[in-house]
Amino acid sequence: MASIAGKKSGLTWAVQISVAFLVLLWLFPTVGLFVSSFRTADQISSSGWWAALFPAEQNEVYRASDPDDTRVADGDIFVVTGNIFDGEPREIRSWGVSSRNVSAYQPGETAEMKDGETVTLEADGSYAWRGNDKQLSGRGQRIFITATVPPEFTTENYETILLSGSGQDNMAKAFFNTLTVTIPATIIPIVVAAFAAYALAWMEFPGRALLIAAVVGFLVVPLQLALIPLLRLHLEIGIGKGYLGVWLAHTAFGMPLAVYLLRNYMVGLPRDIIENAKVDGATDFQIFTKIILPLSFPALASFAIFQFLWTWNDLLVAKVFLIDSTGSTTVMTNQIVELLGTRGGNWEILATAAFVSIAVPLIVFFAMQRYLVRGLLAGSVK
Amino acid sequence: MLTENPAVLGLLTIVIGVGGCLGYFYFSNLILDKLIFPASGPKAGSNINRANMVRPWLFLFPAIFALTLYLAYPVFETLRLSLTDRDQGGAFVGLANYHQMMAEPKFWEAVQNNLLWLIVVPAASTAFGLLVAQLTDRIKWGNLAKSLIFMPMAISFVGASVIFKLIYDTRPADQNQIGVLNAVWLRFDGGIGSVLFLQVLPSLVLLAFAGIVAYVAWIFARGIVAKGEDKSVWLLPLRLFVAVAGLWLIWTSLSSLLGVWTTQLPYGEPQTWLTIPLWNSFLLMVVLIWIQTGFAMVILSAALRGIPEETVEAAIIDGANPFQIFFKIKVPQIMGTIVVVWTTITLTVLKVFDIVFAMTNGQWETQVLANYMYDKLFRANDWGVGSASAIIIMVLVTPILVWNVYNARKEMK
Numbered sequence: 001m002a003s004i005a006g007k008k009s010g011l012t013w014a015v016q017i018s019v020a021f022l023v024l025l026w027l028f029p030t031v032g033l034f035v036s037s038f039r040t041a042d043q044i045s046s047s048g049w050w051a052a053l054f055p056a057e058q059n060e061v062y063r064a065s066d067p068d069d070t071r072v073a074d075g076d077i078f079v080v081t082g083n084i085f086d087g088e089p090r091e092i093r094s095w096g097v098s099s100r101n102v103s104a105y106q107p108g109e110t111a112e113m114k115d116g117e118t119v120t121l122e123a124d125g126s127y128a129w130r131g132n133d134k135q136l137s138g139r140g141q142r143i144f145i146t147a148t149v150p151p152e153f154t155t156e157n158y159e160t161i162l163l164s165g166s167g168q169d170n171m172a173k174a175f176f177n178t179l180t181v182t183i184p185a186t187i188i189p190i191v192v193a194a195f196a197a198y199a200l201a202w203m204e205f206p207g208r209a210l211l212i213a214a215v216v217g218f219l220v221v222p223l224q225l226a227l228i229p230l231l232r233l234h235l236e237i238g239i240g241k242g243y244l245g246v247w248l249a250h251t252a253f254g255m256p257l258a259v260y261l262l263r264n265y266m267v268g269l270p271r272d273i274i275e276n277a278k279v280d281g282a283t284d285f286q287i288f289t290k291i292i293l294p295l296s297f298p299a300l301a302s303f304a305i306f307q308f309l310w311t312w313n314d315l316l317v318a319k320v321f322l323i324d325s326t327g328s329t330t331v332m333t334n335q336i337v338e339l340l341g342t343r344g345g346n347w348e349i350l351a352t353a354a355f356v357s358i359a360v361p362l363i364v365f366f367a368m369q370r371y372l373v374r375g376l377l378a379g380s381v382k
Numbered sequence: 383m384l385t386e387n388p389a390v391l392g393l394l395t396i397v398i399g400v401g402g403c404l405g406y407f408y409f410s411n412l413i414l415d416k417l418i419f420p421a422s423g424p425k426a427g428s429n430i431n432r433a434n435m436v437r438p439w440l441f442l443f444p445a446i447f448a449l450t451l452y453l454a455y456p457v458f459e460t461l462r463l464s465l466t467d468r469d470q471g472g473a474f475v476g477l478a479n480y481h482q483m484m485a486e487p488k489f490w491e492a493v494q495n496n497l498l499w500l501i502v503v504p505a506a507s508t509a510f511g512l513l514v515a516q517l518t519d520r521i522k523w524g525n526l527a528k529s530l531i532f533m534p535m536a537i538s539f540v541g542a543s544v545i546f547k548l549i550y551d552t553r554p555a556d557q558n559q560i561g562v563l564n565a566v567w568l569r570f571d572g573g574i575g576s577v578l579f580l581q582v583l584p585s586l587v588l589l590a591f592a593g594i595v596a597y598v599a600w601i602f603a604r605g606i607v608a609k610g611e612d613k614s615v616w617l618l619p620l621r622l623f624v625a626v627a628g629l630w631l632i633w634t635s636l637s638s639l640l641g642v643w644t645t646q647l648p649y650g651e652p653q654t655w656l657t658i659p660l661w662n663s664f665l666l667m668v669v670l671i672w673i674q675t676g677f678a679m680v681i682l683s684a685a686l687r688g689i690p691e692e693t694v695e696a697a698i699i700d701g702a703n704p705f706q707i708f709f710k711i712k713v714p715q716i717m718g719t720i721v722v723v724w725t726t727i728t729l730t731v732l733k734v735f736d737i738v739f740a741m742t743n744g745q746w747e748t749q750v751l752a753n754y755m756y757d758k759l760f761r762a763n764d765w766g767v768g769s770a771s772a773i774i775i776m777v778l779v780t781p782i783l784v785w786n787v788y789n790a791r792k793e794m795k
Contacts, residue, residue, distance in 0.1 A: 011704060012520070019517045019527050022510075026531045026672065029545045032562070036548065048560045049548075057558075180392035184399035191403050196445035205438040209791075211446070216790040218453045220783045222733045224755055224772045226452055228765055229459035233451075243395050252452030255445055284437055285411045313538030315736045316756070333540040337740050340544065347548060347560070354544035358537045365536035369529055376677070377684050 030358075036351035038153045044347045046149075055148040057093065059102055064119075064129050064140035071136045077116075078136045085125040090147035095121050102144040119143065157352040168342065169349055171356055173328075174335045178312060178357075180243060181322065181331060185250035185311040186304055192251065193258030194300065198288050200259065201266040202274060212263070218256040226253070227320050234321065242329065246322040253317065254307045261375060265299035266292060302375020305368050309361050332357040403444075410440050457776065464769035479766035489771070491747055492754040495663050496732070496778075499750060501631065502664070504727040506671045508720060509594060511678025515686055516708060518679075528683065532676035539673070539736035546669045547741060550655040564652045576647075584642050592635040597709075599628025601717070620781075659747040666748055669737050674730065678723045685719035686712060725782055732775055751775055 035049040046058050062084035071078040094103035097111050097119055105111050107123035117131035119141060129141050161171050199205075200212055230249065239245045269292065277287050293300070315333040323330050330338075336353050343349050365372065414436060419429035467475045483489050514531055518524035534542065551561030559565040570576035603625035656662045689712055697711045713720070735752035742748045744757065751771060759768035 015517050016521055019514070019521060019524075022514055022517075023527045023530050026534065026675075028562075029542075029549060029672065030533070030537070032548055033545045044560060045553075045557075047558050048562065048565050050562070050565075176392045180395055183396050184403075187400045188403045191407065192444040192448065195407055195441040199438040199441035203438040203441070205435075211442070213787050213791060214449070217783050217787050218449055220729055220779050220786060221453050221457065222752075222772070222775050222779055224733065224735075224752060224775055225460045226456040227772075228463060228759060228769060229456040230452060243399070247399055248448070249452060252448035255448050256453070259445060283411075283415065284434070284441075285415075288441075309536055313540070315538070315540055315739070320760070333538055333736070336540050336544060340547070340740060347551075350544055351548065354541045358541040361536040361538070362533070365533065366529070369532070372535075373532075373680050376680055 033351050033355055036347055037157055037355045038155065039348065040152060040154055040156070041346065041348045043149075043152055044351075052153075053151055055091075055150050058147055058149050060090070060145055060147060062143045062145065064127060064143060066140055067129075067136040067138070074130070077130055077132055080129040080136060080140070081127065083124070083126045084121075084143055084145070089125055090145065090149070092121070092123055092125065093146045093148055095143060095145040097141065097143060099142075099144065103146050121145075157348045158356070160349070161352045161356055168335065168339060169353075171332060171335060171353055174330050174332045175356070177329055178331045178333075181246055181250070181318065182308060182311045184243075184247050185254075186307045188247060189251040189254045189258050189307055190300060190304055193255055193262055193303070194293065194296070195288065196255075196259050197262035197266055198284075198292055200263045202292075203284065215256050215259050215263075219260060221256075223253050223317070227316075231320055241322055241324040243322070246318060249317050249321045250307075250311050250314070254310065258303050258307070261303050262296065262299055265296055269295055298371060298374055301368065301371040302373075305364060305372045306375060308364060312361050406444065407441075411437070414440060460769045460772050460776075463765055464773050466766060468763075468765045475766070479770040483767045483770050488744075488749055489754060492744075492749040492751045492771075493774075495747075495749060496751045498663060499667060499670075499731050500728060501627075503667050503670050503674065503731045504724045505591070505594065506667075507674040507678045507727050508682075508724050509590075510671065510675040511680075511723065512682050512713075512720070514675065514679045515683035516712070519683065519686055528676075528679060531679060534673045535676045537673065539669070539734065540740050542669050542673055543737055543740035546665075546672075550665060552652050552654045555652055559652055561655075563655060567653060570647075580647060581642055585639055588635045588639045588642070592632045595628050595631045595635070599625055599632075603628070656742055656748075657746045662742065662746055663748050666737055666741055669741075670731065670734060674727050678727065681719060681723050682716065685716040689715050725785075729779065729782060732778055751778075 032049050035052050036044055039049065039052055042058065043052070047054075064080055064084070065082045067078070067080050070082070071080050092107045094106055096102045096104040097113065098104070105121070107121060110118050110120040112118050115132070115135070117135045118129070120128045121143060127143065129136065160169055162175075163172070164170075200208060200215075226249070234240060234245045239248075273291060273295075274287060277291055282290070313333065314331075315337065318331045318334060323334055332353075336350070336357060339350055339353055414433050419433040419436075464479055465474060465476060467473055467478065514528070518527050521527075537545070548560075549562050550564075551559075552564055553559050553561075559568060570580060602621050655665055693711055693715070694707060697707050702710070733752060735750070735756055738744055738748055738750050738753045739756065744750070744753050751774060755768050755771040755775070758764045758771060762768075
């Protein structure tokens with residue numbers, strides 16, 4: 001825009017940098033979750049995910065071997081030698097012999113305790129513990145080390161969540177439940193709304209304007225109002241809590257937006273095509289299925305994405321109309337909320353579970369983004 | 383058993399559900415055309431006409447049925463329930479539930495928080511959305527940037543809550559912090575960096591917020607005095623309300639500006655962010671702002687594209703700088719769209735319950751109306767008070783409902 005006036009704005013660089021900053025700011029949270037889902041529990045709790053690519057420092061405790069069996073006389077004192085690492089050597093940064101100061105010494109140094117008792121720890125983990133008869137008895141001396149651990153990534157979390165986990169930790173069932181809710185709850189409202197939108201856009205009948213106004217009004221009615229009366233109704237007529245109830249609820253709650261979007265789109269289709277078809281003797285049903293539906297594909301697609309995202313991500317409707325006390329029909333969002341309650345600190349489980357639940361919407365979103373944007377624009381800006 | 387497999391079971395239910403719906407439309411039309419009013423025989427002509435009189439209602443029936451049963455009927459039923467008491471077998475108790483609700487401090491906390499949400503979230507999302515829309519308009523990789531910022535739209539509120547819980551995570555002081563916010567917080571210790579980030583930056587944000595509020599309030603309020611504006615009686619209370627709310631907001635943000643410079647901050651200690659009253663509400667709002675900015679951006683950037691280039695060119699020739707072009711030429715022209723975006727986000731805010739439910743469940747003074755209602759309905763099992771609070775939400779959206787219908791009817795004429 002600035003180039004119109006003949007000068008390339010000096011602000012361009014500032015603009016580039018601010019956009020880059022904003023994009024990073026917006027991506028940062030999701031990336032954090034993604035990275036965390038590939039780390040082990042130890043790694044997550046020992047360093048922030050942004051440090052995942054660098055070696056982490058970890059505190060570990062070892063014990064010298066049992067002095068009563070392994071001590072050797074060395075002059076008038078005794079000595080126990082050995083190596084704290086069984087198989088895997090670590091890179092020792094610092095070490096100590098008391099839990100109050102775990103990093104008092106460097107490798108190779110000797111720690112002196114009361115009455116001449118000493119411990120020497122080399123960088124490779126070998127130690128020499130010296131002391132008199134009394135000091136070198138009972139249990140082995142504790143040795144605290146601070147070691148650097150190389151970065152480690154694993155898919156084990158995903159295996160737990162999807163395949164091997166038990167009870168709450170396994171999301172496979174919830175995943176299928178969510179699909180079972182989502183697919184019909186996306187298709188049914190589209191079909192119903194498309195027929196209704198066609199009638200409102202192209203058929204003449206009394207009360208049409210009133211119906212359109214009602215649809216616009218229903219756009220804003222909060223679904224919170226519907227919970228109690230309809231739950232009571234569902235229980236009375238015997239649907240109870242189950243898939244049928246949740247489909248009906250999602251269908252109805254998505255209906256105003258669907259009818260509104262689709263009617264706006266269909267009104268814009270050329271009148272000639274429809275009139276020609278009528279002259280040729282086509283019935284309304286044929287016009288609808290053979291002409292209007294194919295032409296309305298962009299609007300249908302955009303509403304489909306909306307409804308899919310909304311039903312996939314829904315928590316409230318599923319909690320009220322679907323999930324009964326047995327919990328066998330739980331959906332992923334609900335399971336994650338329960339995980340937040342019971343395993344609030346286990347980020348490897350939580351992060352992976354959350355990522356499993358957002359993976360499908362993200363794929364749909366990036367694949368069909370074009371239609372989503374088109375639908376948003378058709379509905380909101382005139 | 384084959385039917386024990388969740389995948390098979392799901393598939394079966396899907397086929398029955400979707401098949402039933404498609405079957406209705408196909409067979410109902412078939413029956414109408416072939417059986418009731420067959421388009422053949424002696425009365426073929428009048429039969430076709432009669433069939434066409436019925437058909438719209440055939441097409442509309444499922445939609446009307448769903449809308450009436452799931453959206454219209456509940457409004458009245460909830461209103462009725464809010465006036466009855468479940469423990470007395472559904473006896474009519476008048477406004478007793480409302481009295482009981484208003485006597486509860488938790489309700490007022492929810493109302494107060496909700497008002498804060500209603501102001502901050504739409505304002506921040508719209509402002510960020512407008513900013514991104516304007517900035518990405520000029521650069522080559524603008525579309526990529528837009529779709530990355532738009533991405534949180536696809537993430538569930540629950541998923542987003544987990545994401546931000548990780549950000550707000552707290553560990554004891556002697557361990558490495560794994561939450562970004564605390565890791566950043568521990569870097570501050572009163573030096574130049576902390577002054578810059580904890581005092582100068584918030585001050586700028588507050589000033590910008592006060593500025594935006596003043597601008598918006600002025601646009602609404604000047605209609606009271608300016609000539610040539612639509613001076614209908616309907617709009618006067620709205621304008622006055624916006625003006626008063628605007629003044630209050632400006633006063634609040636300016637007084638918090640003073641607070642930013644006078645408070646002693648607890649440097650060097652990890653904070654449990656979600657338990658600090660007032661701040662925790664803002665931290666929860668961040669989640670929704672993060673999600674909604676993309677939505678605002680998409681719509682506003684389309685509106686910005688729609689601005690005729692001549693007006694901008696004329697302003698450049700007259701020597702306007704980029705800021706003047708943005709605030710004096712572009713923003714007024716897309717005011718209508720900004721209002722639509724603002725309204726839509728306001729609706730989302732009123733209905734949203736998942737974020738508070740998943741992150742704090744209303745503890746530590748973060749309660750909002752939707753979650754309060756859920757609490758009453760399904761935890762306390764108090765249908766009367768629950769319905770009463772649902773009615774409060776309905777009352778809050780009614781102005782938007784009226785405005786929507788009014789606009790739609792105006793468009794159709």
